[in-house]
Amino acid sequence: MPALDYPAPIRELILQMKSLPGIGQRSAERLVLWMMGRGHARAAELARALVQLEQRVGICSECGFFIERDSACGLCESDKRQKTVLCVVEQAADVLRLERSGAFSGLYHVLGGRLSPLDNITPSDLRIRELAARVPALGVEEVILALSADVEGEATSNYLADSLRPLGVKVTRLAQGMPAGGGLDHVDEMTLHHALSGRRAM
CATH class of the missing domain: 1.10.8.420 (RecR Domain 1)
Structure with a gap:
């Protein structure tokens, strides 16, 4: 049976x-x-939302953030954004994290991931060529790398810095170190190393 x-x-x-x-x-x-x-009403609502996601949401060809199809990108087209500073992130969700902080008012570029030889993710799998084309086209003066602080993020940051150097643009990286409200007893050695290396005058 x-x-x-x-x-x-x-x-x-x-x-x-x-x-x-x-x-x-x-x-x-x-x-x-x-x-x-x-x-069945709840299932129908979920199904309808998934269909709308497929039909109505796309990716901006410039920055890589989500847009409604056939609509202008609110980030790229905004007159309030600082056009000479470009922040590079791994995923579209990272854009929202930075926006909610209120600390950045420039443009964004979503890579779509990070280099990972173990997962067969190479430079051709990421939006690196598009980044190299946008920098001179927009007259970008500074590229901020806001990538993960792990091995893949470090490798991707180093690769991008080497790729962008011939364009004569300033390349910076987000500061790394002590979390707000944290003490030394809760910080690992790598974070402490970055915090000491990136110390600033007061």
Whole structure:
């Protein structure tokens, strides 16, 4: 006698949910069962939102941030942005993190990831050529690298700095070091090293 299991459509939805980052088998199962308990209206709302995401959301060809299809990019087209400073980030979500800080008013460039030989991500897989083209076209004077402080982020930053140097543009990196509100007893050696190297006068 075969083991009892969910009907095929439920199994398929659990499989699709499980393929999302950060969601395992149990979480996927709970989400699907929760939707089932809310009735078909909730499932229809979710399906409609996913279809709209596919049909209406695109990527700006200039900066790489999300836009509604056939709409101008609010970042690239804004007259309030400082056009001579360009901040390079790994993912589109990083743009929002920086914007919410209120500390940056220039333009952005989303790479779409970072170099990772183990994952077969090479320079041709990232938006590096587009970056090199934007710098002279916009008259950029400074490129800020706002990438991760791990091995892949460091490698990507070094590669970008070498690639941009012939363009005569100033290349800087986000300061790294002590987190706000943190003490020395909660800081690892690498962070402490960066904090000491990047110290500034008061």
